[in-house]
Amino acid sequence: MAASLLRQSRPCLRQLTRQPIFFRPITSTIRPLGASAAAASPSQASEQLFFPEEPKAPIVHTKIPGPKSQEAxxxxxxxxxxxxLNMMADYTKSYGNYIADLDGNILLDVYAQIASIPVGYNNSSLHAAASTPQMISSIINRPALGNFPQSDWASILETGILSVAPKGLNQVFTAQAGSDANELAYKAAFMWRRQQERGGQDVEFTAEELESSMNNKSPGSPDNMSILSFKSGFHGRLFGSLSTTRSKPIHKLDIPAFDWPQASFPMLRYPLDDPKNAEYNAKEEQRCLDETEHLLTTYHNKPAAIVIEPVQSEGGDNHATPNFFRGLRELTKKHNVLMIVDEVQTGVGATGKFWAHDHWDLQDPPDMVTFSKKAQTAGYYFGSNTLRPNKAYRQFNTWMGDPSRALLFRAIIQEIQRLNLVQNTAQVGEYLYAGFERLAQAYPKEIVNLRGKGQGTFLAFDSPRRDEVLKSAKTVGINIGGSGGRAVRLRPMLVFQKGHADILLEGLEKVFQS
Amino acid sequence: MAASLLRQSRPCLRQLTRQPIFFRPITSTIRPLGASAAAASPSQASEQLFFPEEPKAPIVHTKIPGPKSQEAxxxxxxxxxxxxLNMMADYTKSYGNYIADLDGNILLDVYAQIASIPVGYNNSSLHAAASTPQMISSIINRPALGNFPQSDWASILETGILSVAPKGLNQVFTAQAGSDANELAYKAAFMWRRQQERGGQDVEFTAEELESSMNNKSPGSPDNMSILSFKSGFHGRLFGSLSTTRSKPIHKLDIPAFDWPQASFPMLRYPLDDPKNAEYNAKEEQRCLDETEHLLTTYHNKPAAIVIEPVQSEGGDNHATPNFFRGLRELTKKHNVLMIVDEVQTGVGATGKFWAHDHWDLQDPPDMVTFSKKAQTAGYYFGSNTLRPNKAYRQFNTWMGDPSRALLFRAIIQEIQRLNLVQNTAQVGEYLYAGFERLAQAYPKEIVNLRGKGQGTFLAFDSPRRDEVLKSAKTVGINIGGSGGRAVRLRPMLVFQKGHADILLEGLEKVFQS
Structure with missing residues (x-):
């Protein structure tokens, strides 16, 4: 029933005006196997496909894990x-939006390595980038970038990471993963704050600071500063980042943490644009802003920065409005606190803008923006020289990132631009959201609090039997993940198209019917 | 004068019985340019070279940085x-033990990207490994290893990282760099300790623990546990690892730290095997053991583990005897505290054993051993299932390491085995140490506290005018680094041979004469 509902308002599939792109799979074994999974949707036949040789539909041969996967x-x-472990994967047979396992099962992947695959498995443009002499040299001659950068490092940054720098930010400190990217941003914030307190970058450290720092004691290792984060936020799992992570006890139990404050993140009513939710939501956001301001001004360990995700992505896909984020920017300016936007999961196109905070239309850009996952490398952007520490070696480590990963991000950026994938994601996101709206009407007990409208494919809904839904989805050929305690989160790649949306919607409908 | 001294006791250079290996440089432009640098030592002509097409000597055309480097x-x-920044490098022209810059200068590199290049720049075996379909797939299809491991992950671990696991350790948790490798080991230690206190792995968390952990408060986020480290030790720069780092204030200033204890590391008289230092050193080591035991039993935040480097590698190249480390192992066993050995800088052959702690001949292996740098990937080894947390997702992150880096480490291991490079390093280390002994006799004011005898090429000495020596070394074609406040540290690659040792010794003699 709902399957036909889903199709009734499908827009013209020829609206994409770009030239056809021809990819070839890496192996010849990943053709659709004509198995029993859902029939291909008609939209696939008429849509210009990024991966024309992708399977036309998922293929499920065995239960997952099947016998070969079990053995492995x-x-x-x-x-x-x-x-x-969720699934033992065979990446040589995965292609485009499809992930393969060892038993011949091929699933539509809308989880995408926890939101970290940007442009499809075995993307041939990335394959070419990974085979160049420059890439091979970067892999086998990995430099200590702070001491012995490679001569093309400026060019790699300028044509890659910095070519997509958020507005107002023009410098980068490269890192290895989201967790250390955040911690390095926190370190920059603490040094900035102490430099202000000390009276400027030319003021030398005192003998007491030098000595006490070696004993982990104040004033050298200050015990009265903090990073403010938000309830349900997730910023990583190392000791500093974990102190700002507030997702679930299982992430935090038994690990010592800093005494840093957390403010409430708005718990809103969805859809956000429904007028009947407007008053409640505005009030809830103001409550959270007030609480934040209270903590900024009264918490015993004074925040040097706040850190916040544009959408709380591990903590249950909690959204807020641009008003809330603009309010936070005003508060941080007013109280001389830095604003760090953690775009580890939201960044690089998934919300239909390159950076999710582009949706906020801020007057002043964030002070720092951290990135990882779909960037396939990590680090933080910043825009002010005052965030460079006053001396060398204060923000430093052996590798300071990885040129081979920076080269890969450059290739990803080029692929995104070539195929116009941010716009694709915005458009497909609208289509997908509309499909989920119809599905929610048909299955109101299965899809609750649908959210992410206007946020590309970064959609989610609450599911009263969430873990069962995630598991059952595999039986219909869908690899999908959850967030928080009850949300189903969609994290398709940027090459996710309308045909894939149809398959996803029809697959989930089968799960709901079962 | 000393140059002739250096040569008088040179052993037979044909003693290496392995077959000649033929490498080809990646580019054809890195031949020796016949410049004015020191003439090739005769040992190079007769020694079987790992890189026969290496320059015969360093080449210094310009001051460093030269005009092209300045511009870059x-x-x-x-x-x-x-x-x-130390030097703007051109890795396409670097080869074997030689690092090139943009101005045509080619230096013998005994710093090797802060001790992280194992088998030479543009090593052709690594080049081959970096060009395989398996490597390319690992780069472009990077998995979330904890959820969706690639089907060959067990095989990559078994034939690579685990094939060189320290004795008694048979499991690994992979990471990204030394700093997070240590933090993940600390997290494992804290979970282990709290599980013991709780009464076993089947005892559930209490409601109070669950709730308090979300507020960064005890008992969920315990505020009475610690990791004990040693004065002058270095274990990384993220918030947890930095709390155990005790190298220099510049590494620690302005960053909040945990209240964790530090014990004295023995400050010994060198050479360690000189009988007239024996009594003093034994007493000093006992003093440090006593202090450690005192802290283990009385510090208000009880240590769950100690972390120690086999040689304090950033903090000034401080050595201790196997007795000291065996004493530590006994103390940790006695007081039910884990022993984490940080082999980030010492591991993978540099001390003439694959792991530096192999020199200690321990009865009980360490509980965890961390690695990075020359492994070109990172993580920690462990041997006991009690160090696996009692539930999934407690030790987890998106990438959990990087299969492409694990593949590279496997190729490094194979190259080390093929060329017998650990033994090479042990032998060349003896030769180099003997050369430095003679140099120290000739220039006693320049070389003080020579150390590292029997520790491969992991040598160091104190230099009263250290920073000037490091800088002048470039003018004679040597790239060399320091550690601590006054040590010159040698960190050659494992492909460093006697001919390179001659060039190094003769180059430094020129510096001392100037």
């Missing part, structure tokens, strides 16, 4: 913790 | 902090 899991368990 | 540095400075 048992072997891996001997040396590696596999209790969080 | 100015460009990079606009977007990247270059105040710690």
């Amino acid at each position: 899991i048992e072997r891996l368990t001997k040396v590696f913790d596999t209790r969080s | 540095i100015e460009r990079l400075t606009k977007v990247f902090d270059t105040r710690s």
Whole structure:
């Protein structure tokens, strides 16, 4: 029933005006196998496909994990913790939006390595970038970038990472993953704050500071500063970043943490643009802004910065309005606190803008923006020289990022631009959201609090039987993830198209019907 | 004068019985340019070279940085902090033990990207490994290893990282760099300790623990546990690892730190095997053991683990005897505290054993051993299932390491085995140490406290005018680094041979004569 509902308002599929792109799969074994999974949607036949040789539909041969995967899991368990294992993947047979396993199953992947695959498995443009002499040299001659940068490092940054720098930010400190990217941003914030307190960058450290720092004691290691984060926020799992992570106890239990404050993140009623939710939501956002201001001005360990995600992405896909974020920017300006926007999961196109905070139309840009995941490298952008520490070696480590990963991000950026993938994601996101609206009408007990309208494909809904839905989805050929305690989160790649949206919607409908 | 001294006791250079290996440089432009640098030592002519097409000697055309490098540095400075920049490198022209810059200068590199290049620049075996379909797939299809491991992950671990696991350790948790490798080991230690206190892995968390952890408060986020480290130790720069780092104030200033204890590391008299130092050193080591035991039993935040480097590598190249480390192992066993050995800088062959702690001949292996740098990937080894947390997702992150880096480490291991490079390093280390002994006799004011005998090429000495020596070394074609406040540290690659040792010794003699 709903399947036909889903199709009734499909827009013209020829609206994409770009030239056809021809990709070839890396292996010849990943053709659709004509199995029993859902029939291909008609939209696939008429839409110009980024991966024309993708399977036309998921293929499910066995239960997952099947016998070959089971065997591989048992072997891996001997040396590696596999209790969080979701699926034993065969990446040589994965292609485009489809992930393959060892048993011949090929699933539509809207989880995408926890939101970290940007432009499809075995993307041929990335394959070419990964085969160049420059890439190979970067892999085998990895430099200590702070001491011995490679001569093309400026060019790699300028034509890659910095070519997509958020407005107002023109410098970067490269890192390895989201967690250390955030911690390095926190370190920059603490040094900035102490420099202000000290009276400027030319004021030398005192003997007491030098000595006490070696004993982890104040004033050298200050015990009265903090980073303010938000309830349900997620910023990583190392000791500093974990102190700002407020997602779930299982992430935090037994690990010492800093005494840093957390403000409430607005818990809004969806859809955000429904007039009947407007008053409640505005009030809730103001409450959270007031609480934030209270903590900024009264918390015993004074915040040097706040850190916030544009959408709380691990903590349950909690959205807020641009008003809230603009309010935060005003508060941080008013109280001389830095604003760090954690775009580790939201960045690089998934919300239909390159950076999710582009949706906010801020007057003053954030002070720092951190990135990782779809960038396939990590770091933080900043715009002010006052965020460069006053001396060398204060913000430093051996590798300071990885040129080979920066080269890959450059290739990803080029692919995004070539295929206009941010716009694609915005358009497909609208189509997908409309499909979920119809599905929610048909299955109101299965889809609750649908959210992410206007946010590209970065959609989510609450599901009263969430874990069961995630599991059942595999049986209909969909690999999908959750966030928080009850949300189903969609994290398709940027090459996700309307045909894939149809398959996803029809697959989930089958799950709801079962 | 000393140059002839250096040669008088040279052993037979044909003693290496392995077959000749033929490498080809990646570019054809890195031949020796017949410049004015020191003439090739005769040992190079007769020694079987790992890189036969290496320059026969360093080449210094211009002051460093020369005009082209200057220009590149100015460009990079606009977007990247270059105040710690040592040399703008051209890795396409670097080869074997030699690093090239943009002005045609080619230096013998005994710093090797802060001890992180294992088997030479543009090593052709690594070049081959970086060009395989498996490598390319790993680069462009990077998995979330904890959820969706690639099907060959067990095999990559078994044939690579785990094939060189320290004795007694058979599991690994992969990471990205030394700093997070240590933090993940600390997290494992804290979870282990709290599990013991709680009464076993089947005891559930209390409601109070669950709730308090979300507020960064005890008991969920315990405020009475610690990691004990040693004065002058270095374990990284993120918030947890930095709390155990005790190298220099510039690494720690302005960054909040945990209230964790530090014990004295023995400050010994060198050479360690000189009988007239024996009594003093034994007493000093006992003093440090006593202090450690005192802290283990009385510090208000009880240590769950100690972390220690086999040689304090950033903090000034401080050595201790196997007795000291065996004493520590006994103390940790006695007081039920874990022993984490940080082999980030010492590991992978540089001390003439694959792991530096192999020199200690421990009865019980360390509980965890961390690695990075020359491994070109990172993580920690462990041997006991009690160090796996009691539930999934407690030790987890998106990428959990990087299969492409694990593949590279496997190729490094194979190259080390093929060329017998650990033994090479042990032998060349003896030769180099003997050369430095003679140099120290000739220049006793320049070389003080020579150390590292029997530790491969992991040598160091104190230099009263250290920073000047490091700088002058470039003028004679040597790239060399320091550690601590006054040490010159040698960190050659594992492909460093006797001919390179001659060039190094003769180059430094010129510096001392100037």
